[in-house]
Amino acid sequence: MITRFFSRLAPVAAAALLAVASNAANAQSPAQTYPNKPIHIIVTFTPGGAPDIIGRMLADRLSAAWGQPVVVDNKPGAGGNIGADVVAKAPPDGYNLVVGTVGTHAINGALYQKMPYDMVKDFTPISLLATTPNMLVVHNNVPVKNLKEFIELGKKEGKMTFASSGSGTSIHVSGELFKTQTGIDMQHVPYKGRASAIPDLLGGRVTMMFDNMPSSLPLVREGKLKALGVTSAKRSPAAPDIPTIAEGGLPGFEAVSWFALFAAPGVPKPIVDKLQAEVSKILKSPDASKRLLDIGLEPIGSTPEELATYQRSEIAKWSKVVKDSGAKAE
Secondary structure, three states: OHHHHHHHHHHHHHHHHHHHHHHHHHHOOHHHHOOOOOEEEEEOOOOOOHHHHHHHHHHHHHHHHHOOOEEEEEOOOHHHHHHHHHHHOOOOOOOEEEEEEHHHHHHHHHHOOOOOOOOOOOOEEEEEEEEEEEEEEEEOOOOOOOHHHHHHHHHHHOOEEEEEOOOOOHHHHHHHHHHHHHOOOEEEEEOOOHHHHHHHHHOOOOOEEEEEHHHHHHHHHOOOEEEEEEOOOOOOOOOOOOOEOOOOOOOOOOOEEEEEEEEOOOOOHHHHHHHHHHHHHHHOOHHHHHHHHHOOOEEOOOOHHHHHHHHHHHHHHHHHHHHHHOOOOO
């Protein structure tokens, strides 16, 4: 009799336990269960460049840490605006992120007459990931040994062409700043990503390019391109033998590229904090840090507040450069 009673009771008890467990799971906030599905990291340029290198490194390590797929989606075009806009209009749940650049989040607002998003209001800052100088590189047939000789050549011969990975990139506005400070007649030639620009630079069809160091440094080391200077205030530890543009004859010249992680607007703070903590942990790990430094990237891992402050200062700086140079999106 007693045995029969408990055998009837067992299914009821099991159902009750399942209900309790289900209610407990439902009671957890999205931040507590984040992430419980794949995360997408948008890279706003073609594969192979610095944003792509950083995005894929984060994707691999976030996936390993959290046990969820983290997928990199390359969405180039319009100086990075197309990819950034995807995240600007995404749900505020932290599952769509973008590796923002100085172009997409500081320059393009001044350069483009119409923007699909607001660079500040339409994103949630997560962390400043890394910075890197651009490197002024020319094809090997240009008959100069240093920046001073290059400036003299430009003033003597007149029109030069400078390639970029697209309008609004730091690569583009570095060239505009150089044009303004030297007075050289320079024609901007925008490409759809550096993968399209580099072959023309190697073939001598364009004169020069202010490329990101992670992209151009291997070509310089292989003797395929000639480096005349880096755009940072100090020499890069990755290439200490290459002088700064300021050292080469343009005092005060500085144009640093940066890469930062942003989410859609309105992402809850607990999710932001969880993302920031893991990203910062990755960037400050010895192996990841060394990997980035070796290719000319300085890992940062800032707080969201630090990124927001830095972004505002960069918007002010580059708005002035764009205005002074008269640059426009092409």
